[in-house]
Amino acid sequence: MRNPHFTGRESTLDRLHEELSGSAAGTFVLQALQGLGGIGKTQLAAEYAHRFASDYDVVWWVPAESDxxxxxxxxxLAEELGVGGADSAVAVRNVLDSLRLGRPYPRWLLIYDNAVGPDEIADFLPSGGGHVLITSRSTQWRHGARNLEIDVFxxxxxxxxxVQRVPGLDEDDADRIAEALGDLPLALEQAAAFQAETGIGAETLLRELRERARDLFDVFNENPPVGYPLTLATVWATSVVRLRRQSPDAMALLDRLALFGPEPIPLETFAEARHVLGGDFGAILTDTLRLQRALRxxxxxxxARVDTVRNTIQVHRLIQAVTRAELSDEARERARLDVHVLLGARAPIDVDDSDNWPVYEGLLGHVLESRVVVSAQPEVRRFxxxxxxxxYVRGDYEGSRGFAEAAIEHWTRGPGAERDEHVLSMRMVLGVNLRLLGELRAAHELDEATLARMTEVFGPEHEETLRLLNSYAGDLRALGRFREATEHDELSLELHRRVFGGDDPWTLMAENNLAIDHRLSGRYDRALELDQDTLERRLRVYGGPTNHWVLFTRNQINRDLRELGEYERSVQRQREVVADYEQALGAEHPNLLRARKNLSVSLRKAGRFAEARELAEQVSEHYERRFSPTHLDTLAARCNLVNDLRVTGELEEARTLAEETRKRFTETLGADHPFTHGCAVNLAVVLRRLGRHAEAAELNERAWRTLSGTIGAENDxxxxxxxxxxxxxxxAGDFADAADRGGKALAGFLAVFGPDHPLTLQCAVNLAADVAAAGRSGDGAAVLEGDPVRRLAERLGADHPVAQAAARGDRLDFDFEPPPV
Known part of the structure; x- marks a missing residue:
């Protein structure tokens, strides 16, 4: 990144070093280098980083023109520091925390290059004891940072x-050229390269600059300094005369490169996608020698800068700007269309295959900068x-939502947009993002309207209609409409199997969703059966255990096993899933957070209370940072932590958290959502443990009666x-009533889980105590053969805390964990 021809700026470098190093150790310093584009801010920052690298443990460069x-x-950087992951939003938060705390490195320098303004990068700025250096054309930094305005040379x-760059150039000619170029560093660099390559003399160069100086191409026209004589466009125009004469192919390539982003462009974009374009430019790409000559x-x-090591090409943003300005409207749109088609052709179709993700990552900046969303071409819109x-598959829900909304805004400007297949498909993507971001009602409303329109336009068995059919059931589940979701998904799976076949990825998604329905309805054996079939098929489709959809199903199977009472087995297998998630997707992808929460529940059920509590707290904190406080997954994580706090004896902490979480559930999902009542049940257990049994009874009575009517009396x-x-x-001392209710609960557990499930046995333990206290005999407890305390110890192990509590005669509790929907 350092410019080997860097010259001068010694006093500026000294002043910058004094500004950054002059503060007390451990003091955060935010320093902005402000000035016009092309004035040398980036080169100055790079030189500073090189010269004073020994002052820091970490130096990191952040392109900041796009969030x-x-x-x-x-x-x-988060990956380098060991705190990162595939989910960029979480990784950013982690790395900012790491820098703030100075762990593992207290001395760091971050350089944010080409920042638009303070507001645009506010969320990415760290604090702590390090230094931040910003390069920007904005003048707003003087209000929020130490500001060092960079002038021309x-x-x-x-x-x-x-003189250093151009062989044979004397100081007098150099002085005249510098005068004509206004001492602008980037213009000087381009002029020197032009002279060194072509051998053009100083007089000829100066004459062409005078004759071709056109303010029309002034790329600094947003805020040109007073008296600035010429612009970068002058140098570009002089260079391009030679380029157009010597290589029209290179000029055509430059026209397209100007419409990409300013980051390095993979050359595979042109080589691998060359057959998708026709016309003159397509002919250049299909001829390897012509393309190589143009690049040269x-x-x-x-x-342009061709990096043969990384196999990329890069054009400075100012050259891109003046190139775009030179194009006629027709030529610009023709070039833009070529760029859009090339980007779409470069991107693999299967975004669910994680091997394809690096390609998409490399296209990220170019997709946004080239404004692909404005295209009307069907293949580009499909891309x-x-x-x-x-x-969103990669975990960037916010970025996906913004991109989808921008596309929809452009695509719905013309007539007939409401029936356009690409608009409807993008609305489906937006609906997924809204649900993933916790905007459940908005997602449901959008998906319901889109599904109706898709059914009308495409028909009920069209590929896109069936895909949205899957997603819509997720909205129903999130809103607590479990029975409707089950009926919906049974129909969906039948249609998918008939239209696509059993092994199609979307059929497997439908099967996965029906398993979720059965899990929410308490039919865990049926859920496990479906999940195991889905796993077998996904392994055939995706080829390995660490594909993100395979991992998703493995996580679900371990949840099924736990709910079926296989606590220890669930723990062992879920540890493997978490480790595989970390390796495949990084430390804190949203799906990994779910897997870690799943593990924490299994640990608690297996009796490892301390480990479960520690993990549950970590997961809850991460969800709070990653999503909103009222996001469904955040609330589920907090609900889980309530149970861990209770079993570790932290009752007041559990009560406070449970009350806050129940309030959030009520505000977000409504007072009668099954999960709201589930949270109330957890709160009730804590209240009873604190001696407030009347309040606990009121909460449990309301939950039991409401849930009986909404999700069924047989639901667990x-x-x-x-x-x-x-x-x-x-x-409360009413053992007769306790025995009556306990007997009904036991009958229900027997019907759902059978006689050997831990929940059945725990209920039998409590019932036996109530029957004895009520002075009854042969009532309720006789439903199970043998001593329930002994049988529970055999099922869980004598050292399990619940088995030990039963042996002591303690009351056994039942808790609730909201599963993903």
Whole structure:
């Protein structure tokens, strides 16, 4: 990144070093280098980083002109520091925390290059004891940072630079050229490269500059300094005359490169996608020698930087700007269309294959900068839909949502947009993002309207209609409409199997979704059966255990096993899933957070309370940072932590958290959502443990009655509320009523889980105590053969805390964990 021809700026470098190093150790310093584009801010920052690298433990460069690109760069730093992951939003938060705390490195320098303004990068700025150096054209930094305004070279610096770069150039000619170019560093660099390559004399260069100086191409026209004589466009125009004469192919390539982003462009974009374009430019791409000659000419005139090691080409943003300005409207749109088609052709179709993700990552900045969403070409719009899906599959829900909304805004401007297949497909993607981001009602409304329109336009068995059919059931589940979701998904799976076949990825998604429905309805054996079939088929389709969809199913199977009472088996297998997630997707992808939460529940059920509590707290904190406080997954994580706090004896902490979480559930999902009542059941257990059994009974009674009507009396959520209500009655001394309710709960557990499930046995333990206390015999407890305390110890192990509590005669509790929907 350092410019080997860097010249001058010694006093500026000294001042910058004094500003950054002069503060007390451990003090955060935010320093902005402000000035016009092309004035040398980036080169100055790079030189500073090189000269004073020994002052720091970490030096990192962040391209800051786009929030997505900046996020990706900080995510890469997070990986280097060991705190990152595939989910860029979480990785950014982690790396900012790491820098703030100075762990593992207290001395760091971050350089944010080409920042638009303070507001655009506010969320990416760290704090702590390090230094931040910003380069920007904006003047707003003087209000929020130490500001160092960078001026053009002084004349001595300009002449020294030109003499060094151009063989045989004397100082007088260098002085005149510097005068004509206004001492602008980037213009000096281009002029020197042009002279060195072509051998053009100083007089000829100066004459052409005078004759071709056109303010029309002034790329600094947003805020030109007073008295600035010429612009970068002058040098570009002079160079391009030679380029157009010597290589029209290179000029055609430059026209297209100007419409990409300013980041390096993979040359595979042209080589692998060359057959998708026709016309003159397509002919250039299909001829390898012509393309190589064009690339060589661009590099020769310093109009592009070809990196043969990384196999990329890069054009400076200012050259891109003046190139775009030179094009006629017709030529610009023709070139833009070529760029859009090339990007779409470069991107693999299957975004679910993680091997394809690096290709999409490399296209990220170019997709945004080239404004692919404005295209009306069907193949480009299909690519846009794939790109939006890639973003959310990768875990960047916010980026995917913004991209989808921008596309929809453009695509719905013309007539007939409401029936356009690409608009409808992108709305489906947007609906997924809304649900993933916790905007459940908005997602449902959008998906319901889109599904109706898709059914009308495409028909009920069209590929896109069936895909949205899958997604819509997720909205129903999130809103607590479990029965509707089950009916919906049974129909969906039948249609998918008939239209696509059993092994199609979308059929497997439908099967996965039906398993979720059965899990929410308490039919865990059926859920496990479906999940195991899905796993077998996904392994055939995706080829390995670490594909993200395979991991998703493995995670679900371990949840099924736990709910079926296989606690220890669930723990061992879930540890493997978490490790595989970390390796495949990084430390904190949203799906990994779910897997870690799943593990924490299994640990608690297996009796490893301390480990479960520690993990649950970590997961809850991560969800709070990653999503909103009212996001469904955040609330589920907090609900889980309530149970861990209770079993570790932290009752007041559990009560406070449970009350706050129940309030959030009520505000977000409504007072009668099954998950709201589930959270109330957890709160009730804590209240009873604190001696407030009357309040606990009220909560459990309401939950039991409501859930009986909404999700069914046989659902295990309903049975858990009833079993806990029996404990509340026993705490009040009404053992007869406790025995009646406990007997009903036991009958329900027997019907759902059978006689050997831990929940069945726990209910039998409590019931036996209530029957004895009520003075009854042969009532309720006789439903199970043998001593339930002994049988529970055999099932869980004698050292399990629940088995030990039963042996002591303690009351056994039942809790609720909201599963993913």
């Amino acid at each position: 997505l690109v900046a996020r990706a760069s900080l995510a890469a 002084d004349r001595a610096e300009s002449t020294a630079f030109l 000419h661009l590099g020769r005139y310093s109009l 846009c839909v794939r790109f939006a899906r890639y973003l 959520y309903t049975l858990i509320a009833l079993a806990n209500l029996a404990s509340d009655r026993a705490a």
